Amino acid sequence: MSEPTRDPLDDAGEVPRPRRKGIYVLPNAITLAALFSAFYGIVMAMNGRFEAACVAIFVAAVLDSLDGRVARMTNSQSAFGEQMDSLSDMVAFGAAPALIVYIWALKDMGKLGWIPAFVYIAGAALRLARFNVNIGVVDKRFFQGLPSPAAAALVVGLVWMMDDSGFKNVTRSDWVPWLAFGITLYAGLSMVTNAPFYSFKVVGGGRTVPFVVLVGIALAIALIALDTARALFAIFCLYGVSGYAVYAWRKFKGKPASVIATSIDEPEEKGLHQ
Numbered sequence: 277m278s279e280p281t282r283d284p285l286d287d288a289g290e291v292p293r294p295r296r297k298g299i300y301v302l303p304n305a306i307t308l309a310a311l312f313s314a315f316y317g318i319v320m321a322m323n324g325r326f327e328a329a330c331v332a333i334f335v336a337a338v339l340d341s342l343d344g345r346v347a348r349m350t351n352s353q354s355a356f357g358e359q360m361d362s363l364s365d366m367v368a369f370g371a372a373p374a375l376i377v378y379i380w381a382l383k384d385m386g387k388l389g390w391i392p393a394f395v396y397i398a399g400a401a402l403r404l405a406r407f408n409v410n411i412g413v414v415d416k417r418f419f420q421g422l423p424s425p426a427a428a429a430l431v432v433g434l435v436w437m438m439d440d441s442g443f444k445n446v447t448r449s450d451w452v453p454w455l456a457f458g459i460t461l462y463a464g465l466s467m468v469t470n471a472p473f474y475s476f477k478v479v480g481g482g483r484t485v486p487f488v489v490l491v492g493i494a495l496a497i498a499l500i501a502l503d504t505a506r507a508l509f510a511i512f513c514l515y516g517v518s519g520y521a522v523y524a525w526r527k528f529k530g531k532p533a534s535v536i537a538t539s540i541d542e543p544e545e546k547g548l549h550q
Contacts, residue, residue, distance in 0.1 A: 300352035303343045307357070307364045310339035314368035317432075321376040329376050330436035334508070336368040337425040362404055369424035370400030373431040374460070380435050381446045381456035392457050396431065396464035400424045403467035419473045422466035422516060426473070430463045430516050433509035440505040463516070471519035472526075 317332035343361060347353045374397040382389030403421055414420050422430075434456060438446065446452040500507040526532065 300347070300350075300354055300357060302350060303347035303352055303357050304360055306339050306343040306346060307360050310336040310343070310368055311364040313339060314364070314372040317372050318375050321379045326376070326380055326435050326439045330432040330439070330505075333368065333372060333376070333428055333432045336372075337429060340365060340368065340425060358408075362408060365404055365424055366401060369428035370397050370404070373428040374400075377431050377435055377456055377460050380439075381453045382460070385453055385457070389453075389457070392460035392464065396427070396460050399464035399467040400427065403427075406468075415472075416477050417475055418522075419475050419519075421469045421471060422463065422473055422519060423475075424467060426512055426515055427463040427467050429508065429512040431460055433505070433512050434459050437505040437509045466516060466519070469519070471523045473515070473519035474522070 313332045313336040317329040317336070320326070320329035320332060340361070343357075347357055374393045377396075378389060378393040382393055403424055406420065410420060438452060443449065443452055446456070496511075500511075
């Protein structure tokens with residue numbers, strides 16, 4: 277009787293199974309909290325509680341600024357976390373602000389009101405996709421285009437400020453819907469420009485600053501506490517035009533206005549350095 281044929285793998289032993297990777301809890305929990313905050317903002321807007329909706333988006337922005345830092349501090353970065361963060365940002369700073377401002381002021385404009393809301397949400401998607409692709413070649417001191425949290429703060433900051441000022445039924449006003457139309461369209465288009473917006477990533481750490489800077493920070497905190505809605509809207513309005521000011525200044529001085537930090541020898545990179 278012939279011997280049964282042996283599998284060559286039996287001689288080498290069992291093939292080791294790949295180790296299953298877990299998911300880091302803390303940074304992803306913060307990301308989920310930001311996602312819930314955005315969901316809460318949408319629900320509050322649907323119920324006509326626009327102040328709560330706007331506060332929820334600002335809370336999402338704070339949480340979004342924390343998850344990446346926590347991941348780096350705890351050495352818990354992962355590809356899963358990066359993808360989760362991008363999807364959360366798309367909801368918190370793309371879909372949610374567009375829906376909030378649409379429900380607040382744009383829905384009674386008919387299909388015309390769709391234009392700024394869709395431009396905004398499309399701009400957020402394009403901006404996040406471009407950020408993920410260009411993350412390795414962009415000058416870390418600047419963002420390429422208006423960052424989506426700042427764009428969201430600009431849009432919901434307007435809603436919060438006007439709601440706090442007593443504009444509860446803006447559809448009866450002739451100019452408030454058009455103001456919302458313009459601000460939303462501006463924020464959406466600014467996210468896909470090449471204008472350099474300062475990232476503040478090089479501030480802090482081991483760098484020293486003059487004492488007057490701390491005084492300025494204290495005054496800013498006091499102003500925000502005094503009238504939070506107007507102060508935040510004013511701050512993000514200034515930041516929302518700062519990128520174009522930097523772009524114009526660099527052009528005037530004859531300096532490169534692009535934040536792409538790679539060479540222009542490759543044909544695929546033409547147009548990125550204009």
